[in-house]
Amino acid sequence: MAPTNPLPQIRRVVTTHDEQGQAKVWIDGEVPNISPRGFTDGVSFGLAWTTNTSPADCQTEVDGRTLPIGELTNDEGSVVRYVDMPPKHISPMHRTISLDYGFVLFGQLELVLPDGSRTLVKPGDVVVQRGTDHAWENPSETEWARMVYVLLPAKPVVIDGKELPAKSIH
Template structure:
């Protein structure tokens, strides 16, 4: 894979109140669909607004990942995730109960909506997903695509007079289990 390895740098404060690096975390990838898709959970929060005092957020993040109970969205919190898509991957149409920011870091992606509407996003483009049914397809047959997603829990989404819940199209996946890419 031609995409460079990733590292997360988590900051904190020393006893004098100065900013320090608390920890350096190399990406830990979970692979799916015969290695055509890989996730790295960069960070999670379990409340909003988040409590940064006494490193409560770091402990909550570590506890959530080690519990194996993280799903696509963290109820009452946020999930920051990097997703790598293989060349020519197939789009899985899905909906999360969340407000998501999807940022293209490398490559080009086709965003597909269940209405049939599509748009091509390039490096630096941002999709703001508001509880909609959508999918992502890497437009390249030779290059990997990398996106950054921040998912925030939201109140139930209403459309057409009904509540729209999470819909993963039958693809339940364990997102907190780690395996090297």
């Protein structure tokens, strides 16, 4: 059985405009946390918003949480996702064809690269992933960690004439 996640629920507040052009709150509610297929240790993802165009359409009446995305990214727009990682969680090594801004909100995580290097990131730190292979490890024995990611479409990375492919987390 997966451990109980002690981190606070994620709340999203989405604004829009009324008929007179005045700003107003459109959506105010919790973001469901869902464990991805194949993970049993309690890790969970919360999808806050996604767009299917760039630049984004700020007048759409579609809740961005309902738009389709790929495994982790959207090739045509942005994705905002939270990931909660239990103590000792280690993600698979993976790569997205995207530019990712990852912000640590709670706990500490180690960014693990294929060469074995590890970089400890703490609350307030941001990691800018530029299409690189990477994994995440929560080194704590007791504390959960949370990151929020903003993923943007990017051109594939080409090294020595060869395009580096995406690598699934599954």
